[in-house]
C-alpha cells in the first residue's frame with residue numbers, strides 16, 4: 001500500500017513503537033510542495049499503461065519503454081514507486097501528496113514532545129497530537145472524529161497503545177484488548193466503503209507473547225492472544241461484508257522501549273516480580289530490537 005495522501009491514526013503514538021510507526025509513515029510520504037492545511041483527497045493512483053507496441057510484455061516492459069524521453073524532472077513520488085529508476089517519466093501520475101499522522105496518547109507531555117520533534121523533521125501540519133485515554137470510549141470516539149475533521153479523511157488505523165501490568169490486570173485487559181476492539185470497530189465505521197469511507201488498513205499490535213505462553217505475564221499474554229484471535233476473525237467478517245478495509249496483526253519480539261522498564265517494577269509485575277530475572281534471561285534469548 002502506498003501512503004502518499006494517506007491519513008493515519010496511531011494510538012499510543014507518543015513514544016516507543018507507535019512513535020516509530022508515525023515517523024516511518026511520515027518519512028514515506030515524500031513532499032513535493034509544502035502542504036497548506038487539510039489536503040485534497042488524492043486522485044486514484046495512475047496505472048502503468050503499457051505503451052503501444054509493448055502490450056502484453058508486462059509492467060517491466062512498460063517501464064523500460066518509458067525510460068528517458070519526456071521533459072522536466074520525474075513526477076514520480078518515491079512513496080509510490082520507490083523501485084522505479086529516476087529516469088522514468090510518468091506525466092500522468094498525480095503530484096505526490098504527503099502522508100499525515102494523528103498521534104493519540106494519554107501522556108500529554110510525551111505527545112507534545114513527539115509532535116514538536118516530528119514537526120522539526122517534517123512539515124508541522126502533517127502531525128496532529130490528541131490527548132486521549134483509549135479506555136474512555138467517548139474520548140476515543142471523539143479523537144477519531146477530530147482526526148477526520150482536521151485532515152478530511154482516514155486511511156490507516158494502528159491500534160498500538162498497550163501496557164504490561166499483571167498487578168492491575170483489569171487495566172491491562174481494558175487497554176491491550178478492549179480498546180483494540182473498540183478502535184477496530186471505529187476504524188471500520190469511519191473507513192468502511194459501505195459507510196461512505198475510502199476503505200483502508202487497520203493494524204493491531206499483538207506480541208510474540210500472543211503466539212506462545214508467557215509464564216510471568218499471563219494476563220498480558222492473554223490480551224495479546226486475544227488481539228490475534230479478534231483481528232483474524234474481524235478480518236474475515238470485513239472481507240465478507242466488503243468493507244474495503246484490510247486488517248493485520250503485528251507480533252513484535254522484545255523492543256527497547258519504556259514498556260520494558262515495567263519488568264523492574266513491583267507495581268507492574270505484582271506476584272511475578274520475583275521472576276524479573278527470568279524475563280531478562282528471555283530477553284537475552286530472544287534478543288531486544290533497538
Ligand SMILES: NC(=O)C1=CN([C@@H]2O[C@H](COP(=O)(O)OP(=O)(O)OC[C@H]3O[C@@H](n4cnc5c(N)ncnc54)[C@H](O)[C@@H]3O)[C@@H](O)[C@H]2O)C=CC1
Nearest residue numbers: 012016017105106133134161162207252254255257258259
Ligand atoms: N516493547 C516491546 O518489547 C513490545 C511491545 N509490544 C506492544 O507494542 C505496543 C507499544 O508498546 P511500546 O511502544 O513498546 O510501549 P511504550 O510504553 O513505549 O508505549 C506505549 C504507549 O501507549 C500509551 N498508552 C498506554 N495506555 C494508554 C491509554 N490507556 N490510552 C492512550 N495511550 C496509552 C503510553 O502512554 C505510551 O506512549 C504495545 O501494545 C505493546 O504491548 C509488543 C511486543 C513487544
Ligand SMILES: CC/C=C\C[C@H](O)/C=C/C=C\C=C\C=C\C(=O)[C@@H](O)C/C=C\CCC(=O)O
Nearest residue numbers: 164207208209212213214215216253254260263
Ligand atoms: C515486560 C515485557 C513487555 C512486553 C513483552 C513483549 O510483548 C514481548 C514479549 C516477547 C516474548 C515473550 C516471550 C515469553 C515467553 C515465555 O514466557 C515462555 O514461553 C518461556 C518458557 C518458559 C520460561 C520459564 C523458564 O525460563 O523456563
